[in-house]
Amino acid sequence: MSMAAEERSARAPWALTAPALMLFVGVLLIPLAMTVMLSFHDWGQYKGIEPVFILKNWHEIATDPYYAEMFWRTFRIAILTTLLTALLGAPEAYILNRMSGRWKSFFLLVILGPLLISVVARTLGWALLFGGNNGLVNKLLMSLGVMRYPIPFMFTETGMVVALAHVMMPFMVLSVWAALQRLDPQIENAAMSLGAGPATIIRRIIVPQIMPGVLSGAIIVFSLSASAFATPAIIGGRRLKVAATLAYDEFLNTLNWPLGAAVATLLLVALVLIVVGSNALIERRYAEVFR
Amino acid sequence: MAYLELDRVAKQFGAQTVVDDFSLSVGKGEFISFLGPSGCGKTTTLQMIAGFLDPTRGAIRLEGKDLTAIHPAKRGLGIVFQSYALFPHMTAAENVAFGLEMRNVARGERAERVRAALAMVGLAGYEDRHPRRMSGGQQQRVALARALVIKPSVLLLDEPLSNLDAKLREEMQIELRQIQRTIGTTTILVTHDQSEAMSLSDRIVVMSQGKIEQIGTPQETYERPASAFVSQFLGKTNDFAGAIDRTATPARLVAGSWSAPAPAGLNGAVTVSIRPERIGFGDAGLSAKIVTRIFQGNHWLFQCDSECGPAIVIRQNDGQAQPAEGDAVRLAWRPEDMSVRARAVA
Ligand SMILES: Nc1ncnc2c1ncn2[C@@H]1O[C@H](COP(=O)(O)OP(=O)(O)OP(=O)(O)O)[C@@H](O)[C@H]1O
Numbered sequence: 119m120s121m122a123a124e125e126r127s128a129r130a131p132w133a134l135t136a137p138a139l140m141l142f143v144g145v146l147l148i149p150l151a152m153t154v155m156l157s158f159h160d161w162g163q164y165k166g167i168e169p170v171f172i173l174k175n176w177h178e179i180a181t182d183p184y185y186a187e188m189f190w191r192t193f194r195i196a197i198l199t200t201l202l203t204a205l206l207g208a209p210e211a212y213i214l215n216r217m218s219g220r221w222k223s224f225f226l227l228v229i230l231g232p233l234l235i236s237v238v239a240r241t242l243g244w245a246l247l248f249g250g251n252n253g254l255v256n257k258l259l260m261s262l263g264v265m266r267y268p269i270p271f272m273f274t275e276t277g278m279v280v281a282l283a284h285v286m287m288p289f290m291v292l293s294v295w296a297a298l299q300r301l302d303p304q305i306e307n308a309a310m311s312l313g314a315g316p317a318t319i320i321r322r323i324i325v326p327q328i329m330p331g332v333l334s335g336a337i338i339v340f341s342l343s344a345s346a347f348a349t350p351a352i353i354g355g356r357r358l359k360v361a362a363t364l365a366y367d368e369f370l371n372t373l374n375w376p377l378g379a380a381v382a383t384l385l386l387v388a389l390v391l392i393v394v395g396s397n398a399l400i401e402r403r404y405a406e407v408f409r
Numbered sequence: 410m411a412y413l414e415l416d417r418v419a420k421q422f423g424a425q426t427v428v429d430d431f432s433l434s435v436g437k438g439e440f441i442s443f444l445g446p447s448g449c450g451k452t453t454t455l456q457m458i459a460g461f462l463d464p465t466r467g468a469i470r471l472e473g474k475d476l477t478a479i480h481p482a483k484r485g486l487g488i489v490f491q492s493y494a495l496f497p498h499m500t501a502a503e504n505v506a507f508g509l510e511m512r513n514v515a516r517g518e519r520a521e522r523v524r525a526a527l528a529m530v531g532l533a534g535y536e537d538r539h540p541r542r543m544s545g546g547q548q549q550r551v552a553l554a555r556a557l558v559i560k561p562s563v564l565l566l567d568e569p570l571s572n573l574d575a576k577l578r579e580e581m582q583i584e585l586r587q588i589q590r591t592i593g594t595t596t597i598l599v600t601h602d603q604s605e606a607m608s609l610s611d612r613i614v615v616m617s618q619g620k621i622e623q624i625g626t627p628q629e630t631y632e633r634p635a636s637a638f639v640s641q642f643l644g645k646t647n648d649f650a651g652a653i654d655r656t657a658t659p660a661r662l663v664a665g666s667w668s669a670p671a672p673a674g675l676n677g678a679v680t681v682s683i684r685p686e687r688i689g690f691g692d693a694g695l696s697a698k699i700v701t702r703i704f705q706g707n708h709w710l711f712q713c714d715s716e717c718g719p720a721i722v723i724r725q726n727d728g729q730a731q732p733a734e735g736d737a738v739r740l741a742w743r744p745e746d747m748s749v750r751a752r753a754v755a
Pocket residue numbers: 422427445446447448449450451452453454601
């Protein structure tokens with residue numbers, strides 16, 4: 119091979135990936151870097167954004183307990199949402215997987231169908247059912263005399279967890295479903311022939327094998343819930359804020375872009391650390407068994 | 410008395426009858442093979458014995474007791490699946506111990522029995538390996554140990570060796586037979602490999618399309634096939650069209666220019682079946698011409714064109730001169746080496 123050809127073939131991978139790389143750098147890396155830089159800028163009610171390098175915003179986040187409460191709430195909601203989707207989604211996927219042909223595809227469609235509907239529409243549905251005195255369910259229960267006051271749903275963490283779990287459920291079901299597909303179709307018969315009852319089969323044979331699926335589903339649900347915007351915005355409004363809605367408010371209502379950027383950056387960094395860390399833990403735990 | 414008995418068992422999936430009128434009695438300690446082509450209902454039959462499928466009709470009895478009334482988890486049968494179905498999240502020892510745990514065997518005795526079972530299948534020292542880290546042959550042994558450690562009343566094997574390469578398969582066949590002889594467990598093996606069925610079993614059940622074609626020792630099924638299907642399925646065979654000539658006295662069986670005294674009980678058109686290794690070249694008999702001659706080390710394989718259609722002849726390589734391609738020969742065999750069946754004339 120001539121020198122020129124060698125040089126050309128060495129450059130080929132770069133040339134071929136250039137369009138995608140440019141897109142990646144252009145729409146992701148540059149805005150991200152600008153957001154991080156923005157978080158170090160100064161801001162004043164009357165002077166606007168000043169491009170200087172100060173730690174004012176970071177200092178405020180670190181010292182004001184308001185922000186700690188915000189982040190703590192964000193992660194609490196994300197964790198509870200993850201637990202709820204795992205507790206409901208794993209059995210759901212298992213039952214789905216045991217169904218016979220036609221029912222299986224029908225219910226898979228039922229479960230995945232909501233993905234085609236906007237998150238906003240789905241969350242508004244909850245608001246219509248449980249929103250204060252006018253919510254359909256609340257009205258019904260109150261007119262039946264079952265309760266005197268509407269079920270506290272709007273502007274509560276419980277409401278947010280329930281609505282988020284509903285939105286995130288397909289991701290958990292799909293992830294567990296994928297793990298179930300890898301099971302040996304005879305594995306339950308094998309356990310049964312050795313004398314195991316249905317409960318033992320699920321506890322000792324099925325659950326340990328679909329655990330990696332549950333955990334990877336949990337990572338997806340956790341990171342999507344912690345950074346979710348639409349659902350917390352509708353259920354929590356400006357009364358019950360989480361990190362994402364807080365950043366939004368700083369950007370668009372207070373117009374304190376640098377502080378909003380600092381909140382957004384912190385959320386991103388925390389999420390990346392948590393996701394990468396737990397992924398590494400899971401990989402190490404299951405490397406021995408499933409590789 | 411029969412130990413395991415299947416009495417006119419049938420299985421239907423919807424309108425499709427997959428197993429029909431299946432009757433078999435298995436003696437204690439016997440090694441039985443279900444042999445047949447893919448889709449003939451071997452696995453279905455095995456799964457009915459195991460209890461994973463319920464028979465549509467018929468009864469299955471173990472020591473005279475109705476087995477179908479017992480839940481599969483309580484039948485106490487050992488099963489080795491084609492895919493092994495090992496528990497991937499457990500080590501080899503944990504896999505083998507599982508059945509004992511379910512039987513509440515005390516920890517000390519459990520460990521001892523697991524160790525012995527793994528040693529028996531040649532896996533001493535592999536206790537802490539996970540299945541994914543073992544070769545196909547090793548996984549197969551773990552599956553066998555897991556099935557045997559519970560001292561099953563019957564061992565059911567569904568094509569356990571079909572995922573192994575030829576050499577390993579042969580080794581495992583020998584080992585399987587030795588283990589079965591040593592501990593004397595009644596065993597049913599499902600296979601579509603005729604040589605595997607013949608080398609392992611006391612008796613072979615040849616199946617086709619859900620029905621039993623023949624039950625017999627390997628030798629019987631090979632040498633006295635009850636139907637054209639059996640003779641075709643168990644090794645190579647020659648089928649010649651012949652006829653019984655009752656005008657001669659005594660009556661004679663004639664196939665081309667070969668003839669022999671007619672067997673009793675048959676008349677008219679017949680099929681004469683004869684194994685290639687039982688045909689010899691002689692001075693009289695079926696006229697044929699050798700088309701190809703293939704040397705295969707310990708034997709020669711001749712493909713001939715005979716009066717009654719194509720014929721295959723196998724001759725032991727005993728150092729004697731053999732006819733060459735193109736030679737005209739006469740094919741002859743002893744009457745006791747053939748099987749004769751009535752032939753429907755179109
Ligand atoms: N659950 C089922 N529903 C409908 N048909 C089935 C079912 N299970 C098996 N069959 C059919 O029953 C027939 C026999 O199947 P079976 O698995 O017993 O065959 P087999 O002899 O074990 O074949 P192989 O050697 O390929 O394993 C096949 O035609 C198959 O399509």
